[in-house]
Amino acid sequence: MMIKMGNMPEYECVSQSGPQHQALFEYRCLACGEVVTAAARSKKEAKQEVARVMLHRLASKGHSVPAPFGLAVPATSFHEAGVTVGSPADTRSYVALLKELCEEYHLAGVQYELVGDTGPPHLRHFTMRARLGQHERLATSTTKKAARQLAAEKLYTYLRENLARVTKDFNEDEALARAHDKAMERYQDPCDEYPRRPDLGQKIADYHLGLASRLDPETKEAAVALLERERAREPHSPERIVAALSEALHLELSYGELARATGAELAVLQLAGTAPDLAFAGDDRAAAAAEALDYVHYALAHDVAPPALGP
Numbered sequence: 001m002m003i004k005m006g007n008m009p010e011y012e013c014v015s016q017s018g019p020q021h022q023a024l025f026e027y028r029c030l031a032c033g034e035v036v037t038a039a040a041r042s043k044k045e046a047k048q049e050v051a052r053v054m055l056h057r058l059a060s061k062g063h064s065v066p067a068p069f070g071l072a073v074p075a076t077s078f079h080e081a082g083v084t085v086g087s088p089a090d091t092r093s094y095v096a097l098l099k100e101l102c103e104e105y106h107l108a109g110v111q112y113e114l115v116g117d118t119g120p121p122h123l124r125h126f127t128m129r130a131r132l133g134q135h136e137r138l139a140t141s142t143t144k145k146a147a148r149q150l151a152a153e154k155l156y157t158y159l160r161e162n163l164a165r166v167t168k169d170f171n172e173d174e175a176l177a178r179a180h181d182k183a184m185e186r187y188q189d190p191c192d193e194y195p196r197r198p199d200l201g202q203k204i205a206d207y208h209l210g211l212a213s214r215l216d217p218e219t220k221e222a223a224v225a226l227l228e229r230e231r232a233r234e235p236h237s238p239e240r241i242v243a244a245l246s247e248a249l250h251l252e253l254s255y256g257e258l259a260r261a262t263g264a265e266l267a268v269l270q271l272a273g274t275a276p277d278l279a280f281a282g283d284d285r286a287a288a289a290a291e292a293l294d295y296v297h298y299a300l301a302h303d304v305a306p307p308a309l310g311p
Contacts, residue, residue, distance in 0.1 A: 001055075001064075001066070002031060002032075005032070005063075007031065007032060009030065009031040009051070010029065010030040010031070011027055011047055011050070011051075012027065012028045012030075013025060013026070013027055013028075013043060013046070014026050014028045014037065022041065022096075023041065024039050024040070024041060025039065025040060025041070025042065025043045025046040026038070026046060027039075027046040027047050027049075028050065029050040029051060029053070029054045031054055031058065032058060032061075032063065034057050034058065036050060036053045036054050037053075038050035038053050040146070041145065041146060041149070042145065044143070045146060048142055093179065094149055094152035094153040094156045095110075095152045096176060096179035097152075097156055097175055097176065097179070098130070098132075098152045098155060098159075099179065100175035100176075100179055101159065101160075101170060101175065102132070104175070105170075107132065107133075108132065108133060110130055110131065110132050110152070110155070111129075111130075111131045111132070112128055112129065112130055112131075112148055112152075113131070114126060114128055114129075115138065116140065124142065125141070125142060126140065126141060126143065126144045126147045127139070127140045128144065128147040128148045128150075128151045129151060130148070130152050130154070130155045131155075132155060132159070135155060135158065135159070136155070137151050137155040138151060138154075139151035139153075207276055208298075209299075209302065210275035210276060211249070211295075211296070211299040212298075212299040212300075215249070215299070215300075219248070219249065222248060223245055223248050223249055223296075223300055224300050226244055226248050227241065227245060227296075227297065227300065230244055230245075238286055238290040239285055239286055239289040241289075241293055242269070245296050246271065249273075249296070251271050251274060252270075252271070252273055253269065253270070253271060253272075254269075254270045254272075255268065255269055255270075255285055255288070256268045258281070266281050266283070267281065267282050267283065267284050267285045267288045268280070268281050269281075269285070269288040269289055269291070269292050271292060271295075274295075274299075278292075278295065280292040280295065
């Protein structure tokens with residue numbers, strides 16, 4: 001529509017709020033001199049919502065907007081030109097609340113099921129079912145995650161209203177705090193189930209520095225000396241050198257194979273603990289090991305300050 005008008009809309013993510021597991025993103029859209037904003041629990045959904053709001057705004061200003069967006073906009077939670085319209089968005093995770101409710105009162109776990117998937121590829125609508133025993137609720141949204149949250153909200157609200165005598169002492173704030181603590185446990189205190197934790201603050205642009213930024217001076221110095229000794233040995237073996245360096249740097253090394261379209265096998269070497277874990281491929285194991293060796297040598301050659309540790 002905008003191309004026909006000789007213009008293009010401008011989108012911008014203006015804010016992100018809430019904890020990591022239930023972040024709320026707010027997008028702003030500028031088109032034809034109009035500015036609107038909208039918020040949702042994912043960037044994709046927030047951008048879709050702000051585009052929908054803009055279409056309704058342009059329709060109200062007399063622009064030719066195709067149906068159904070030319071209809072009157074329903075009351076929703078969005079912001080227009082900095083002014084809040086409607087009620088503020090609810091950032092509570094009803095999936096987490098429902099799970100905590102079930103655990104506190106020893107109820108069976110909630111079952112979620114995708115029961116509908118309709119619409120064109122650019123405007124899918126997903127219908128999710130939340131079921132607990134004989135009780136179930138359905139909800140539809142433009143993403144599976146949002147539909148799941150809406151279905152959980154409906155079921156949770158029903159249980160709180162109809163089981164008030166049982167759940168009257170259920171504290172939502174405490175339940176959300178417990179859910180958040182449980183979610184963060186997988187990123188703290190390594191255990192058998194979660195031996196390594198991803199760095200939630202690591203940027204994709206810094207992935208190539210992941211190993212270098214985690215090497216203390218002593219370990220790095222020992223690895224450099226080991227690399228020099230191993231390269232001086234004959235015959236030269238990338239597999240042997242990578243194995244020795246992996247042990248010195250406390251990395252987990254494993255080999256595998258992938259089938260090519262031609263039918264030939266591609267050798268794959270996986271390094272775990274490089275932050276993020278990496279895989280290197282070659283025609284054979286020696287070639288894959290040589291690729292991994294180049295990466296480790298690159299990491300040892302860079303001086304990157306380790307991240308600051310918390311208290």
